[in-house]
Amino acid sequence: MxxxxxxxxxxxxxxxxxxxxxxxxxxxxxxxxxxxxxxxxxxxxxxxxxxxxxxxxxxxxxxxxxxxxxxxxxxxxxxxxxxxxxxxVRDQAWTSDRITEEGRRRLRASGFAPPARGDVLALPILPLAECPYCGSRDTVLESPFGPTACRAIHYCATCRQPFEQFKAV
Ligand SMILES: [Zn+2]
CATH class of the missing domain: 3.30.300.130 (Fe-S cluster assembly (FSCA))
Structure with a gap:
């Protein structure tokens, strides 16, 4: 054989x-x-x-x-x-709920905004993101195209810092 x-x-x-x-x-x-x-x-x-x-x-x-x-x-x-x-896997969609608690902690620690729980994944980009620096929700989507196709750039109106968000799609 x-x-x-x-x-x-x-x-x-x-x-x-x-x-x-x-x-x-x-x-x-x-x-x-x-x-x-x-x-x-x-x-x-x-x-x-x-x-x-x-x-x-x-x-x-x-x-x-x-x-x-x-x-x-x-x-x-x-x-x-x-x-x-x-x-x-094509018969089940990944959702941001699948990110583990440890994963969420690490995302925040590395300056990424973790996607909100229960996000509807039909949206290509999450319009609302929590600022990983100050926790503010007063943020705007600056560019849907970050450094890679899977990231988006947001801007925090509270602490005036741009941050990246991982696209939860
Ligand atoms: Zn901020």
């Missing part, structure tokens, strides 16, 4: 779901390196299948250029355990 089948059998015998989640928790989101893909809530499920580890990935923003790099990194890093496949 082929080599990959042997590796697959070993994967089934040795790899556990918690071990895969552990590796995933060390993978930084390409847009916001202080957040792991687990903090961001983009991994819906991990399945250990007969011939591969399958990671179900929920994109935060379809068409986000970070998606393919995130996918490559997951395949590479989790692939160190056993052959790994990333499946894009």
């Amino acid at each position: 082929s080599e990959s089948t042997d590796v697959g059998k070993q994967a089934r015998a040795r790899v556990t779901e918690p071990a895969v989640w552990q590796v995933l928790s060390t993978i930084a989101d390409p847009e916001i390196p202080t957040l792991s893909v687990v903090d961001l809530g983009v991994v819906r499920r991990v399945r250990i299948e007969r011939d591969a580890i399958v990671v179900e990935l929920m994109p935060t923003f379809l068409g986000c250029p970070a998606l393919s790099s995130m996918r490559d990194v997951i395949v590479e890093r989790v692939g160190a355990l056993a052959p790994t496949r990333v499946e894009l």
Whole structure:
């Protein structure tokens, strides 16, 4: 039989779901390196299948250029355990509610405005954002196009500082 089948059998015998989640928790989101893909809530499920580890990935923003790099990194890093496949989730939308408490804390600590809970994801950009510096809600959307396609620039009228917001779409 082929080599990959042997590796697959070993994967089934040795790899556990918690071990895969552990590796995933060390993978930084390409847009916001202080957040792991687990903090961001983009991994819906991990399945250990007969011939591969399958990671179900929920994109935060379809068409986000970070998606393919995130996918490559997951395949590479989790692939160190056993052959790994990333499946894009298309039957369920990621929502900002999936960001963990730890993720929200890290977003604030790094000067990002965490998306408000329960945001409706049909909106391409969140018009209202809380200023990560002073907590003011008196902010305006300055530019929907931040340094990358997945960020937006806001301006705080209270402390007069621009800040970036991660687009929760
Ligand atoms: Zn402010």
